[in-house]
Amino acid sequence: MSNHLDTLITAEADRDTFAAAKAFAAHLVDHYGRSSAGVIFYGSCLRQKTDMGLLLDFYVLVDRYAEALRSFTSAAFARLLPPNVYYHEMDFEGRKLRAKVALISVEQFVHGVGPDSFASSLWARFAQPAAIVYARNPEVRRRLTDGLASAVRTTMMNVQPLMSGAYTARDLWVRAFAETYRAELRPEKETKCIELVDADLARYEAITGAALGAAPYQPGTADDLQRAATAWRLRRIQGKTLNVLRLIKAAFTFQGGLDYATWKIERHSGVKIELTEAERKRPLRTGARLLLKTVRRGGLR
Numbered sequence: 536m537s538n539h540l541d542t543l544i545t546a547e548a549d550r551d552t553f554a555a556a557k558a559f560a561a562h563l564v565d566h567y568g569r570s571s572a573g574v575i576f577y578g579s580c581l582r583q584k585t586d587m588g589l590l591l592d593f594y595v596l597v598d599r600y601a602e603a604l605r606s607f608t609s610a611a612f613a614r615l616l617p618p619n620v621y622y623h624e625m626d627f628e629g630r631k632l633r634a635k636v637a638l639i640s641v642e643q644f645v646h647g648v649g650p651d652s653f654a655s656s657l658w659a660r661f662a663q664p665a666a667i668v669y670a671r672n673p674e675v676r677r678r679l680t681d682g683l684a685s686a687v688r689t690t691m692m693n694v695q696p697l698m699s700g701a702y703t704a705r706d707l708w709v710r711a712f713a714e715t716y717r718a719e720l721r722p723e724k725e726t727k728c729i730e731l732v733d734a735d736l737a738r739y740e741a742i743t744g745a746a747l748g749a750a751p752y753q754p755g756t757a758d759d760l761q762r763a764a765t766a767w768r769l770r771r772i773q774g775k776t777l778n779v780l781r782l783i784k785a786a787f788t789f790q791g792g793l794d795y796a797t798w799k800i801e802r803h804s805g806v807k808i809e810l811t812e813a814e815r816k817r818p819l820r821t822g823a824r825l826l827l828k829t830v831r832r833g834g835l836r
Contacts, residue, residue: 540745544684547738548667552576555586555627559634560668562625563595570603572596572641573679574669581666582734591634593668594618596641596679603638612784616777617643619784645678648686654777655693655770659715661686663731664738687742696763701751704743708732714767718774 560574578592597603600610604619613619618639625632639647647657661683670676694711712728732739744750754760 540687540742541681541684543742543745544687545680547664548680548683550666552581552666552668553584553586555632556580556591556666557668558627559591559623559625559632560593563593563623563634563636564669566623567595567597567603567638570597570599571669572598572671572675573667575661575665575679575683576668577660577663577665581664586632591632593634593636594644595636595638596644596675597638598641600638600640613638613640614643616780616784617647620781641675641678645682645685648682648689650685650689650692652689653766653770654773655690655715655718656774656777658686658689658693659711662690662711664735688746691743691746693763693766695752696755696759697767698752698754699760700754702754703750703752704740705732705736707743707752708739714770718767718770719778 556576560576563574564571573596575594575596576592577594580586580589580591583589595603600613601607604610604613609619618637621636621638623634623636644657646652647654648661649658652658665683667676667679667683670679690711691707694707694714697710697714698707709728709732712731713725716728740750743752755763
């Protein structure tokens with residue numbers, strides 16, 4: 536069954552994507568240069584097969600941070616607390632594409648989705664659908680595909696012991712994403728987990744069946760449940776702490792962060808704010824002023 540899961544994930548990772556996503560991936564490979572090993576496309580644009588009115592989501596996998604980032608400070612932060620997150624824009628067919636881009640080394644990605652990684656952020660994210668839109672060579676593609684399959688296995692391994700009664704694939708994945716969101720600084724609404732699974736239920740049933748066999752699945756022991764519950768309580772503390780540290784890091788590494796913030800405010804509230812070049816050069820001070828200005832204009836309700 537394990538081989539069947541690998542086959543399903545490989546087919547998913549190798550799927551074709553729409554032109555805008557492929558163009559942006561090529562832009563990212565060019566931007567980060569020779570150290571670019573792979574680009575993974577994921578998130579709402581992949582699920583909806585469009586970028587219209589949305590923000591593209593990419594992970595760029597690199598060999599060496601220093602070569603990709605050309606900054607000792609950014610490279611040090613990336614090694615210490617991966618990934619570094621950036622905002623990118625590019626023109627495409629007469630319109631502007633926007634993307635949130637996370638940059639991480641191949642080695643840290645492989646470890647982060649594997650069974651030895653306690654933090655849930657990477658393995659839970661990449662247990663969801665993802666497409667490898669660029670890989671430097673077949674060996675890189677194999678490592679990334681294996682990583683995506685490992686993310687599915689690691690997520691199930693850490694969530695199965697929480698299930699206290701006979702359960703279905705849907706039950707398992709709704710619980711998985713609920714636990715993951717609780718380990719973030721600003722959790723999603725509970726209904727988001729249900730929407731996410733139900734929108735692609737056949738996929739989650741297929742990968743669960745490939746890994747575990749036929750449903751319904753049986754719970755573990757009371758001791759399993761207790762150990763798993765303790766582990767997830769610790770992940771909630773760890774996850775929120777890491778979120779805070781990454782927000783602090785972003786002040787030093789998030790290129791284009793202010794432009795991204797103003798775009799998000801306009802998209803969600805209709806409040807349009809134009810930034811000057813002088814404001815862009817002082818991100819911390821401008822961020823505070825931006826917040827006050829948005830509140831005054833009714834952008835945060």
